[in-house]
Amino acid sequence: xxxxxxxNVDKFYGAMQALAGVSLSIxxxxxxxxxxxxxxxxxxxxxILAGFEGVSGGEILHSGRDITDLKPEKRNFGxxxxxxxxxxxxxxxxxxxxxxxxxxxxxxxxxxxVAAILDLVHLGAxxxxxxxxxxxxxxxxxxxxxxxxxxxxxxxxDEPMSALDKKLxxxxxxxxxxxxxxxxxxxxxxxxxQEEAMHMSDMIAVMNHGRIEQFDTAHRLxxxxxxxxxxxxxxxxxxxxxxxxxxxxxxxxxxDGFRLSLPREAKAVSEIVIRPExxxxxxxxxxxxxxGDIRLEGTVAASTYSGDRALYSIALPGGRTLLTYxxxxxxxxxxxxxxxxxxxxKDCILLH
Amino acid sequence: xxxxxxxxSVLLALAFLIVPLVxxxxxxxxxxxxxxxxxxxxxxxxxxxxxxxxxWTRAFWNSLRIAFGAMIAGVLIGGLAxxxxxxxxxxxxxxxxxxxxxxxxxxxxxxxVAFAYAFGRMGLSGSYWGLxxxxxxxxxxxxxxxxxxxxxxLDPDLDLAAAxxxxxxxHRFWHVTLPLAAPGFLAGALFAFTTSFDEVVVxxxxxxxxxxxxxxxxxxxxxxxxxxxxxVVALLLSLISFALLWLMWWLQSLGRPQKH
Numbered sequence: 207x208x209x210x211x212x213x214n215v216d217k218f219y220g221a222m223q224a225l226a227g228v229s230l231s232i233x234x235x236x237x238x239x240x241x242x243x244x245x246x247x248x249x250x251x252x253x254i255l256a257g258f259e260g261v262s263g264g265e266i267l268h269s270g271r272d273i274t275d276l277k278p279e280k281r282n283f284g285x286x287x288x289x290x291x292x293x294x295x296x297x298x299x300x301x302x303x304x305x306x307x308x309x310x311x312x313x314x315x316x317x318x319x320v321a322a323i324l325d326l327v328h329l330g331a332x333x334x335x336x337x338x339x340x341x342x343x344x345x346x347x348x349x350x351x352x353x354x355x356x357x358x359x360x361x362x363x364d365e366p367m368s369a370l371d372k373k374l375x376x377x378x379x380x381x382x383x384x385x386x387x388x389x390x391x392x393x394x395x396x397x398x399x400q401e402e403a404m405h406m407s408d409m410i411a412v413m414n415h416g417r418i419e420q421f422d423t424a425h426r427l428x429x430x431x432x433x434x435x436x437x438x439x440x441x442x443x444x445x446x447x448x449x450x451x452x453x454x455x456x457x458x459x460x461x462d463g464f465r466l467s468l469p470r471e472a473k474a475v476s477e478i479v480i481r482p483e484x485x486x487x488x489x490x491x492x493x494x495x496x497x498g499d500i501r502l503e504g505t506v507a508a509s510t511y512s513g514d515r516a517l518y519s520i521a522l523p524g525g526r527t528l529l530t531y532x533x534x535x536x537x538x539x540x541x542x543x544x545x546x547x548x549x550x551x552k553d554c555i556l557l558h
Numbered sequence: 559x560x561x562x563x564x565x566x567s568v569l570l571a572l573a574f575l576i577v578p579l580v581x582x583x584x585x586x587x588x589x590x591x592x593x594x595x596x597x598x599x600x601x602x603x604x605x606x607x608x609x610x611x612x613x614w615t616r617a618f619w620n621s622l623r624i625a626f627g628a629m630i631a632g633v634l635i636g637g638l639a640x641x642x643x644x645x646x647x648x649x650x651x652x653x654x655x656x657x658x659x660x661x662x663x664x665x666x667x668x669x670x671v672a673f674a675y676a677f678g679r680m681g682l683s684g685s686y687w688g689l690x691x692x693x694x695x696x697x698x699x700x701x702x703x704x705x706x707x708x709x710x711x712l713d714p715d716l717d718l719a720a721a722x723x724x725x726x727x728x729h730r731f732w733h734v735t736l737p738l739a740a741p742g743f744l745a746g747a748l749f750a751f752t753t754s755f756d757e758v759v760v761x762x763x764x765x766x767x768x769x770x771x772x773x774x775x776x777x778x779x780x781x782x783x784x785x786x787x788x789x790v791v792a793l794l795l796s797l798i799s800f801a802l803l804w805l806m807w808w809l810q811s812l813g814r815p816q817k818h
Binding site: 281294362 | 715718
């Protein structure tokens with residue numbers, strides 16, 4: 207029995223199905239992210255976990271207890287809202303003290319616990335301020351402190367970084383991970399930002415059209431996506447359509463411009479995925495050039511130079527383009543330069 | 559050019575509203591006992607007459623007591639109605655809002671007749687409580703509307719946040735919703751108070767000689783004795799209304815910096 211068990215949850219809004227048979231087992235103490243584009247159902251699932259929305263079918267178990275119809279105030283789950291939802295008429299201290307006052311803690315205990323949690327989020331000095339006197343990042347940390355101060359069984363985060371600028375976001379991601387390590391509380395985060403998901407989470411549930419596409423570690427999602435959607439949504443990828451042909455005992459994947467021999471046990475493959483960093487690139491006139499099981503020729507269509515490396519978009523003769531990273535030691539290659547690209551069979555991800 | 563038109567129309571509108579007042583009000587200080595220009599001289603004797611004459615002070619206290627009672631009852635009715643209506647669905651909200659605002663739409667003479675008839679049967683006619691109740695029903699829609707506006711402006715996530723932090727519905731109402739909607743309640747209370755304080759038509763139907771309100775006394779004075787006392791009362795009423803308007807403006811500016 208896992209800590210939080212979501213079983214076959216359906217959710218309809220009128221005729222629109224927001225969630226279709228969602229099941230997830232969330233281990234205690236883990237940092238799980240629900241990742242998906244807008245409209246994928248991730249926020250709906252979060253609202254159901256918080257108790258703000260009912261389910262149309264299925265159930266949710268918390269340590270074996272059915273909490274599907276439990277009111278939000280009885281769940282003991284912390285929630286950080288996208289817009290923070292700080293009480294504007296209360297100071298930082300009173301905001302954070304609110305859940306403790308509701309639980310009728312003594313004045314001394316409230317003061318001690320609020321001070322401790324504000325220290326944890328580095329806001330100890332600002333406890334007398336009102337929310338509107340704080341920056342966005344500070345408000346976010348107050349919201350986090352308020353949702354953690356009563357030691358909830360579970361912390362839910364609804365796109366907590368979406369309103370912040372990029373630099374602050376990365377800083378807060380590190381802080382959030384650090385806080386998760388220190389407290390050991392189970393965190394469930396919702397985001398559409400795959401970098402944020404990869405950076406913070408132990409496990410990621412990729413959602414699309416109200417379904418869980420894949421629930422896995424960041425590494426496995428990236429290296430072993432089980433669908434075209436996951437391969438496309440998580441990281442940059444090159445996806446080739448093709449057909450599988452038998453050749454005696456062996457099988458071959460035939461794509462536009464190249465063939466790939468498949469391992470003996472492989473079932474019919476409909477697409478293969480190659481990550482850009484697995485593709486080597488060299489100028490066509492360079493002796494030796496790019497080596498690999500599969501070699502293709504093309505021309506540079508566009509390049510994005512980022513100092514440490516360059517991302518190339520290569521135009522292949524078949525009319526399609528390929529993304530690949532190349533060294534940028536001598537600057538990026540100019541558009542129009544003929545190049546050779548190569549990759550190995552072992553790096554290809556097979557989708558069935 | 560457009561600036562000239564703007565200022566021209568503003569000045570015309572202001573003149574239209576203010577000139578009659580400005581022309582009448584100096585007569586409160588008239589030495590003579592007629593409401594005519596030229597004035598016979600400057601005097602405060604009509605003010606003295608008002609404050610010594612039992613009829614006016616009694617009417618003033620009646621008005622104050624009734625307005626105060628009507629305000630409290632109106633805030634209770636309108637405020638509770640608004641809080642409740644906010645919790646219902648969209649369709650029901652439209653129907654209930656229409657019903658609760660209807661006293662504003664019905665002509666006050668109809669309301670007056672209806673109250674006079676109903677209260678007569680119930681033995682409330684002419685009593686303090688009859689007038690309080692009638693004025694509360696006239697003031698409640700104003701409270702309702704102003705509280706609704708306040709509640710609509712609240713971020714619905716605040717209530718959800720309080721719920722997720724463990725607060726029961728009543729705790730959320732007293733500690734989150736009510737403090738944040740307080741400007742709406744206060745503005746509504748002032749509306750209810752001024753409505754009752756200025757109300758003539760329904761009071762004419764319901765007031766007995768003992769429970770006469772200031773506007774009714776003023777109306778009777780206009781009919782019987784056209785003296786500067788009436789202008790004095792009008793002047794004092796205007797000053798009270800201005801004070802209340804200022805108070806409302808102040809309360810609203812107090813509520814504003816909390817939004818962000």
